[in-house]
Amino acid sequence: MRYSVRQVADFAGVTVRTLHHYDRTGLLAPGGRSRAGYRLYDDADLARLQQILFYRELGFSLEEIAAILEDPQAGALDRLRERQRRLAEEIARLQRLAEVTERAIEVQQTGVPMTPEERFEVFGDIAFDLSYATEAQLKWADSAGRREAMARAAAHTKEDWRRLMAEAADWRADLLDAHDAGEPADGERAMDLAERHRAHVTRWFTDCPPAMHRRIADDFAADPRAFALVVPAPQQRPGLAAYLCEAVHANAARRPSGAPTPSEEEQP
Template identity: 75%
Template sequence: MSYSVGQVADFAGVTVRTLHHYDKAGLLSPTGRSHAGYRLYGEADLARLQQILFYRELGFSLEEIAAILRDPEANALEHLRARQRQLSAEIARLRQLAEVAERAIEVQQTGVSLSPQERFEVFGEITFDLSYATQAELKWAHSAGHREAMARAAAHTKEDWRQLMGRATAWRAELLAAFDQGEPSDGERAMDLAEEHRLHIARWFTSCPPDMHRRIADDFVADPRAFALVVPPSQQRPGLAPYMCKAVHANAGRHTGGRTESQEDR
C-alpha cells in the first residue's frame, strides 16, 4: 500500500515541507510515484521515517542520522550510547539550573525591590556578577549555611540593606587604611578587621565559624568576582585580596589555636 506525502505528513505529525527536505537531502526518498508524478511512500519508507524521527527526537543532526542509517549495525549503538551520556549530563545540568531558578524566584518573591537609583544609593559600586552568583548557588546548593544566607538576605528590608552596606563601607575604609599604612596581615589591627568581617557575615547572613571564614577568604584570592563583593575594583590595590585572606587565616588561627575546625572535632 502506498501513501501520499500529505497522508504521511498527517501520520507522522510533520509538515509536507519537512518530508520534501528529507527527500532533497537524500535521507528519505519515496520509493514510488503516482501517474501524475506525486510522491508515494511505501511501508518500508514509513519504517525509515520512524527511525529518522526517533533520532531527531534524541537530538541527532540530519548528517548523523544519515550516517547511522547507511550502516545501522555499525553506528547505531555507538551513537546512542554517546547521546545517552550527553543527555544524562544535560539533564543533571538542567536540574541544577532549575534549582537555581527556583531559589531566584523565591528571592524575587520575598526580596527587596530596589529601583536603579535606590540600588546605587544602597550598594554603591558593589555589583553582583550573575555568573558568579549562579556558580556559587550550584557550588553551595546543599550547604545549610548558604541556604540560610539566601533566606536571610531575601528577608532584609531596604533599611536593613542600607545599614549593613553602610557598615561595610566604613569597614572597607579601615581595611584600605591598614593596608596602605603597611600594617602586617597577621598583626592585631588586620586580624581585628578580619574578625569584624566574620561577625558582619554572622550578623546579617549566616553563622560563620573560623573554618568557614577561611574558605570564604580563599575565594577572594581564587576568584576576583568574590572579592569584588567586598571591595569594588576601583578601590582595590595589588595584593589586597591576598592580604585580606592572610588576615582571615591569622584571625582564625587566633580563635582556634592554629588548628582547623576538623582537627578540633577529632
C-alpha cells in the same frame, strides 16, 4: 497502498518541505510517482521515515542517519551508546540548571525589598552577582547560618541597609589604607580589620565564629565575584583579596576558639 506527500506529512507530523528535503538529499526517496509526477510513498517508505524521525529525536544529524540506514550493522550500536552517554550528561546538566534556577528564585524572593533605584542608591558599586549567589545557595543549602543570614537580610529596612553599607564603606577605606601602606597581613592593624569584618557579619547577618570567617575569606580569595561583594572592582588592588584572607586567618589563629571580642559583647 500508496500515500501522497501531504498524507505522509500529516501522518508523521512533519512538513511537506521536510519530506521534499529528505527526497532531494536521498535520505527518503518515495517509492513511486503519480502520472502527474507527484510523490507517492508506500509502507516501506513510511517504515524508513519512522526510523529517520526516531534518530532525529535522539539528536542525530541527517548525515549520521543516512550512514546508519545505509548499513544498520555498521556502527549503529556504537552510535546509540554514545548518544545515550551524551543524553545522560545533558539530563544531569539540565537537572543542575533546574536546581540552580530554583535557588535563584529563592534568592530573589528573599532578597532586599527595594526598587532598582533604591538598590542603586544604597549599594552603589557593590555588585551582587546572581550566578555567585545561586552557587552559594547550593553550597550552603544545609547551613543554618546561611538561612539565618538570608532571613535577616530580607528583614532589613532601607535605613538598616544604609547604616550597614556606611559601616562597610568605612571598614573598606581602612582596609585599602592598611594594604596600600604596606601593613603586614598578619600584623595588628590588619588583624583588627579582619575582626571588624567578622563582627560586621555577626551584627548584620549571622553569628560568624572564626572557622566560618576563614571559609568566607577563602571564598574572597578564590572567587572574584565573592570579593566584589565587599570591595567593588574599581577599588580593588592586585593581591588585596589574598591580603584580606591572610589577615582573617591570622586573626582567627590569635583568638581562643569561641572567645567573644569586646565588639561582640557590646552587641544588643
